[in-house]
Amino acid sequence: MTTAVTHRGSRLYVKKFGGTSLGSLERIEIVAEQLAEAYHLGELQVIVCSAMAGDTNRLYALAQRLDANASARELDMLASTGEQVSIALLAIALQKRGINARSLLASQLPIRTSASHGGAEITQIETAYLLQLLQEGIVPIIAGFQGINANGDITTLGRGGSDTTAVAIAAALHADECQIFTDVDGVFTTDPAIEPTARRLDAISFTEMLALARNGAKVLHPDSVATAQRCCVPLRVLSSFNPGRGTLIVDNLPRSSGITGIAVAHNQALLTKAVTVGNGDFNQQMRQLLQHCGVAFESNDTVSDSWFVVGQQHITQVVTAMERQPDSIPVNCQSSLTRLSLVGAIVSSFTSISNELRLMLDGEGIDVKLSSWSATTLSVWVDEANADKAVRVLHHAFGLNKAQ
Known part of the structure; x- marks a missing residue:
């Protein structure tokens, strides 16, 4: 059990900086200047750093050149060095500004995790040393x-x-806020690179942010949103490149009455049965095969419909595994699809939203290959070539370009 830190009446912020924010010495100097300014304003700060942009990929590539089957333990040992570089450089930059900063590996706190390599889960964070610092x-x-x-x-x-x-x-420190600094100004109604009129949201609920993140929005990792919601940690996404208040993510927001945003996930492939066979047999075989291959999937296994969607990069692996199966059920594969996910108050207005969506896309000659929905999300799959156009059509159709 920890207690909240108090010092000069200051608020406590945990601030995370991503690889693009720390992508060069010049960027590290800029971040250090921002942190120094906050320090002199009386903020208590705990900083978390990613590796500098490109470093993790470079390290994995080095291992791949030596051995494509390198052990997961050694890959973790190697990949973890990227963050060691960035934390030390940022500490040096702060010390140069007269601020007592100390870089720390996770093992020095420690941050305890499950046993698995490459995808471990945090089980405990010991806070005594952090509180002392x-x-x-x-x-x-x-x-x-x-x-x-x-x-x-x-x-x-x-x-x-x-x-x-x-x-x-x-969560462990009972911080007032966790701030995620990145290269965008916050959470937008959709990807501004696709739709220039996309708006930054001042605030969004955990539930809707989690739906956006799980369906392709890259601004936050889904696990971090789920953890923040479970632990009641106010979360804020800000830019380290531009000043601003960013987007606050909390639970106590008024329930939205329409569509909040559109998430986009490219490179999807649809698998359906190619012969007449019971859905139960097909579903069981596909689920077992995909789970054996370690491939994440979405599926629908109703009496009248049966399909599986996987990342396009897994198709060769899946098809090869299927060919090795005795009595395998032939499948049709449709690749180069993009999933567009409308997130908001879906369940209360599903019929009208679904009808309007299909009407808008049909009017633009965009064929919907597949659809699925939940209480907060309505997803449709379209050809990759039509994806950007579909996003722009739906963004305007549901008024997301207009100030709320």
Whole structure:
């Protein structure tokens, strides 16, 4: 059990900086200047860093050149060094500005995780050392993405794990807010690179943010949103490149009455049965095969309809595995699809939203290949070539370009 830190009446913020925010020495100097300004304004800060942009990919590529089947333990040991570089450089930049900062590996707190490598889960964060540093006026700078398991081995949390590190630390310290600094100004109604009139949201609920993240929005890792919601940690997405208030993510917001945003996920493939056979047999075979291959999937297994959607990068692996199956059921594969997910108050207005969506897309000659829905999400799959046009059509059709 920890207690909230108090020092000069200051609020406590856990601030996470991603790879693009720390992508060069110049960027590190800019971030250090921002942190120094906040420090002199009296903020208590705990910093979590990703590796510098491109470093993690470079490290994995080095291992791949040596051995395509390198052990997961050694890959974690290697990949974790990227964050060690960024935290040390940021600490040096703060020290140069007269601020007592200390870089820390996850094992030095420690951050304890499950045993698995490459996708470990945080099980406990010991806060005594962090509390001591904060009371002494020292700014802790912690390596994200990593922890230590019961065997003393370094583990990593999987891609995007630094967001989860930051949220978990904020929860353990009872921080006033967890702030995720990135290269965008907040959470937008859709990807501004596709629709220039996309609006930044001042606030969004955890439920809707989680739906956006799980359906393709890249601004936050879904695990970090789920952790923040479970632990009641206010979460804010801000830009380290531009000043602003960003987007606040909390639970106590008025229920939305329409569509909040559109998430986009490219490179999807649809698998359906190619012969007349019972849905139960097909579903069972496909589920077992995909689970055996470790491939994430979406599916529908109603009496009248049966389909599976996987990432297009897994198709070769899945087809090869299917060919090796005795008595395998032939499948049709339709690739180069994009999933568009409308997130908001779907369940209360499903019929009208669904009808309007199909009417708008049909009017533009865009064929909907597949659809599915839940209480907060209505997803449709369209050809990749029509995806950007479909996003722009739906964004305007549901008034997302207009100030609320």
